[in-house]
Amino acid sequence: MRILNLNSTLAKYAGTWDKSAALHLLRRCLFGVSQTELAESVAGGMDYTIDRLFQARDLQQLPQVYLNNDVLPIGSVWIDQPYDQQSNNGRIRSFQSWWVQQMLQNTFSIHEKMILFWHNHFVIESAVVRDSRALFDYYKILNENALGNFREFAKVITISPAMLRYLDGQSNVNTSPNENYARELFELFTIGKGSQIGEGNYTYYTEQDVFSAARVLTGWRFNNQDLSVSFRPNLHDTNEKIFSDAFDNHVINNNGDQEYIELIDMIFSKEETAKHLARKLYRWFVYYQIDETIEMNIIKPLADKIIQDDYEIVGALKMLLKSEHFYEQELRGSMVKSPADFSNGLFRTSMDQLTDNLSVQAKYAHFLYYLNVNALLQMEISSPPQVAGWQAYYQEPAYYRNWANSVTIPLRKQLTDQVASESGILRGGFRSRLRVIDLVENCSTSDNVREVVKELSILFLPKALSQVQEDYLVQALIPGIPEYEWGNQWRTLQNDPSDTNLRMAIENKLYAFFRALFSLPEFQLG
């Protein structure tokens, strides 16, 4: 097998805008794709769809108490309530479940996918932060900055309560600088680590820079009572901080609570910081392999655009998503679905949705279920394995392939077998199953078995079916039955929707079809 050499650039895509192109864009920007979103995008065209994805959105609902061991009644919004030890753990679960809700009920917007991107970038772990209010505050920061200015975002997150606690900023004081945050600020959050070219010299920064930056950041504290952040001059290192020649031997003189701004501006004055972000965006939205050609044709121009826009990221992001490179045939379906894409996407686009009249407990039982499923699949929201985020986005050489192994793939299969069955997911008295009848009804030719199989497969698989696969799936749907029988049965049901026996018979056939469809290796790719 040959790996092709991609020479395409960021020039605007001028190829065919069809279901395949639209699905590729939507899969990378949303969690799963619904039939209506697909139809709207195909009809609207690329520019329309991208504008639609970048429309502003409002936060819907807020995290609620769903357990009765909280001091507040079930259903209360707890985010602005005082810290309560007894209630805190439950509220952290409420926060995590609520975050999953944002993905499960994502609107037609790239916003939530970008929040997850930033979560994987400016990482925190809830088990270390341990304060539900600080966690919600962290989400709010991601939400407000997700499509904003990278440099200003870095400033906000540096002195946020969650980050001060997560990377020990809270104990970073003049008498004993704690360099935990400073190190990650360079290595992961901004400029990135180059190769080690000398003792303590990582090309773009040095150990000296880490130490100087730690001293710049001494004195920032947050108050456990009310979460307010303050600068304590008496805990701040007032001596001058000298940086290496990687930063032109820049010196930050004593300037109290303004020093961190100068520090971040200094790091962002280097082109490498924009390149580091460009590579991360590329790995998030396109593919993990970055060779010299990609570096030259994509990363460099993307970084130039980011710098030209003074670190506003939307311009560069739209440029990438509209590029001829993005729509390369061999890049479509080249990503092993993350657990969030896999399970949240499955729910969002093809399962019975949670109705408004459900109780808070019932809703949270479902959110919690997906939270736990994602955790089993190695992607627990607000709890990445480490400060570098999830392995899939940095660990050479496997990258996305880290999601799939002999444990997680069988678990994925268990989930799809369950949602595509009579039992579905029963939580809090509400049963959520694959909306099999709806999915067929939304097809353009519902009474032709081969058309149904092909159309539904396009929705869930990256490429059109081969003849062998198509035959296999037709057999999975109507084993040993003449193909015209499907049309007869379907039309009969249309004429008499109250025929529950027939409805169940068709549903069961469709469940079997979807179990087979979801078992294809192609379904794991997006």
Place this chain on the structure above:
Amino acid sequence: MNRRNFIKRSAPWLSLPLLLDAMPIFAAKPERALDRLNRLALEEDKILVLVQLNGGNDGLNTIIPLDQYSAYQSARANIALPEQSVLKLTNQTGIHPAMQSFHNLYNEGKLGILQSVSYPNPNFSHFRATDIWTSGSESDEVESSGWLGRFLNYYHPEFPDNYPNEEFKDPLALTIGSVVSQTCQGPVSNMGLAVSSDEFYFPYQPPAEDEIPDGHYGAELEFMKTIMRQTNQYADGIQAAFNKADTLSPDYPQSRLAEQLKIVARLINGGIQTRIFVVNIGGFDTHANQVVAGNTTTGTHANLLGDIADSVSAFMDDLKRMGVEDQVLGMTFSEFGRRIRSNNSSGTDHGAAAPLFVFGTKVNPIVHGANPIIPANPAQNESVEMQYDYRDIYATLLQDWLGADESLVTQIFDRSFQHLPIINTITNIEDSVFANGNWLGQNFPNPAVRSTSIKVFSNKRDLAVLSLFDNNGRQIAVLLNKEIEKGEKVILVDTSSLLPGIYHYKLNLGGMQLSKSMIVKK
């Protein structure tokens, strides 16, 4: 017979890479050998278990330099362990009191400690340092495959094509958990699989579809097909091995590490062919509050160390009850140690060298190397200096335990290596001399440079006298002169002051005299 010569002569061995040592280890215990024959898959295989400590373990609070206690105490006053609390391994060196069960293992001759392990030009980033430790690369070299991955790939260059097969029915390596180990990453695909619990669920009958398109999409699709096929094909064997055996030791603590090791023990006892296992324990990145203030023997770090010691000891006990103890060798590793000086948050920042543990009945049960030097007033960013290069340890394990020859080991690490006396390779009882059920073993390592160890076995509680003579018959030292318990005893001999040459050691035990010779080199 020299094992490496044996290997060279037996060409077919190349296709049986992990069925290593054909010599009967248990010749002296025929009843065990018979039992073992009944467990076909096990035969004489050696098993390596890696315990990865994620986050960078604080070595100075794990193995404590008692000979420099005051310097240690003043460098890290807020987290230093009280001198009396430290469990002594030797007069100079002690172990954290939470590791009581490791102290016991050490006394039983089943635990070795290598001091100050690292590599030149250490890296302080978790991710880069982990990559270095898992790949076996130089500090400034980016190598994306793992050291065990390259080892396995040498013998299984076609993997995963045509695996599993008649000869290799089980995975070549297994990670316990839901992520495959980077250590087993081969040049092309990961040579190992992951298993997580006793539920191995299996699933797929996708239609035959051999056409894989070119390009990135095709590459990912091929990967996905391979994972699914492997999962299906290996599942039954793993499940069968797991179901065949049960946990036998009551000593396992309640912990994730213990759960992982339980699975490893059951799979081994169930006869799985897999020779390499990787387990993990996280939480070692102790920048803050690694001890409880004012009670420094307790807290986060103590809990972690206690978990390792208790889980590994229970694992060893489990293996012993299963009768497979001698086949298993384990090693801990972590991406780096921590600074000599603690910080003001009762924690420690990223450092360099740190000790690692090797465990098993075949380890050389000593403290290798000297205590790290602790300066009177260390700088805030000062780390422990390296004594052992981690690749020399890997290389020795590959050579002495997994049977790779020197040229292969050199190829895997792309450097020559220094062989270390970590493993007692004298497994062949024929190298020992017997009388009345007592025996005297060949010293290890032989030739000796700085030190060597001699094994003595007594069939009852008895007075044993072991003496050392030079080649002219002059007695140089009495190595042992006391009553010893029934069983095996290891005597450590300091040979650093001896002139190079041939020496003889004689054991008077049970009214008989046994003697053997050894070589001392500079």
